[in-house]
Amino acid sequence: MTGNEFLYIILALTGLGFLIDQVIDYLNIKYLKEELPGELANIYEESKYQKSIQYQRANARFGFITSLMSFTASFGLLAFGGFGWIHRLLATYVTSTSWLPLVFFGALFITSDILTTPFQWYNTFRLEARYGFNKTTLRTFIFDKLKGYGLGVLLGGPLLALFIFLLNQMGKDFWWIFWLAMTAFSLFMNVFYSSLILPIFNKLTPLQDGNLKSSIEEYARKVDFPLTNILVMDGSRRSSKSNAFFSGFGKQKKVVLFDTLIEKHSTDELVSVLAHEVGHYKKQHILGGFLLSTVQTGLMLFLMQFIIFNEELSFALGGTEYAIHLNLIAFAILYGPISTILGLIGNYISRKNEYEADAYATRTFGGEPLQSALKKLSVHNLSNLMPHPWYVFFNFSHPPLLQRLKAIDRIQNL
Numbered sequence: 001m002t003g004n005e006f007l008y009i010i011l012a013l014t015g016l017g018f019l020i021d022q023v024i025d026y027l028n029i030k031y032l033k034e035e036l037p038g039e040l041a042n043i044y045e046e047s048k049y050q051k052s053i054q055y056q057r058a059n060a061r062f063g064f065i066t067s068l069m070s071f072t073a074s075f076g077l078l079a080f081g082g083f084g085w086i087h088r089l090l091a092t093y094v095t096s097t098s099w100l101p102l103v104f105f106g107a108l109f110i111t112s113d114i115l116t117t118p119f120q121w122y123n124t125f126r127l128e129a130r131y132g133f134n135k136t137t138l139r140t141f142i143f144d145k146l147k148g149y150g151l152g153v154l155l156g157g158p159l160l161a162l163f164i165f166l167l168n169q170m171g172k173d174f175w176w177i178f179w180l181a182m183t184a185f186s187l188f189m190n191v192f193y194s195s196l197i198l199p200i201f202n203k204l205t206p207l208q209d210g211n212l213k214s215s216i217e218e219y220a221r222k223v224d225f226p227l228t229n230i231l232v233m234d235g236s237r238r239s240s241k242s243n244a245f246f247s248g249f250g251k252q253k254k255v256v257l258f259d260t261l262i263e264k265h266s267t268d269e270l271v272s273v274l275a276h277e278v279g280h281y282k283k284q285h286i287l288g289g290f291l292l293s294t295v296q297t298g299l300m301l302f303l304m305q306f307i308i309f310n311e312e313l314s315f316a317l318g319g320t321e322y323a324i325h326l327n328l329i330a331f332a333i334l335y336g337p338i339s340t341i342l343g344l345i346g347n348y349i350s351r352k353n354e355y356e357a358d359a360y361a362t363r364t365f366g367g368e369p370l371q372s373a374l375k376k377l378s379v380h381n382l383s384n385l386m387p388h389p390w391y392v393f394f395n396f397s398h399p400p401l402l403q404r405l406k407a408i409d410r411i412q413n414l
């Protein structure tokens, strides 16, 4: 295939991806009902429901504007050979073929971050603030950015350098060597995320002695779940939205509860949320997720070897010579449809896992406190409780609330 033919495919995929996203977002927003639907009558109060509709619409508008901007920028750069132009510009200053790709991606990252920062600022300090969610100060916002840059340089930089090195030195064998390296890296990150990365952004403190802790310990003994690590995270530093999650394997495993979650829920509700997280662990969801992403990375690298050395890809992006970074961008777009399909499968599995974790919590602790916790969470977060089925299929990693409540009912009535 020639560079031009590749370019047409790349432009078509970029346009198609944008179009599909917009159609699904549009269907979802049209699906909102002005009047409080009967199914939600015992969940949302009228005024809260109206607020949730406004919040969904405001988010959809904002999402449309940001994706239109980024689509226009990338489509324009692709159509007019912009990436090739940037390559030539940088190549006059950086002659080393090992450094050029790093400088190229670094420059793209910084430029896109400068362009998107005003939107992130608007989202945090205007949109989220208008609905009472934002707790981030300007100081936290700026420090988050600086820490993100630091992590990008410390973790992303060496990984990218290793990848470029292997591509240049190992030929087609790069794929499995880098796959091994990536697997080791992501295993390390999975195990140590909550002890190494999370504390850079948040303060984690062990759950204090008291009614909640003793109730959790009692439950943990019952289900034989060794629990040494229940941490409270200062989620309130950024947002009033709340959450809980599980992290790590083996001895490093930890349950993290947001302080905002503890604030708003009863002891029974909190134990049921913890029971749900324990369910994820007992049902091997954490391990399953890790294996799935390892296989996906392997598949991507395996496919990459067939096309990544083809200079026509560089020509497609406006280059006049083979450049590995131009080829990588082209590959990322060509791989888009496969990545979308894998994402759909991943979301499907994740939704199934959520039902399993809910079922586990219902059987080992009780369905009612879990239902009540899930309702409170959704209402507080102004969630869209009746999303369009296609929107759920494409974007949801968790099933919508009503389906979860019904599934819990079914288990209770068994």
Ligand SMILES: [Zn+2]
Residues within 6 Å of the ligand: 276, 280, 354, 357
């Ligand atoms: Zn879950």
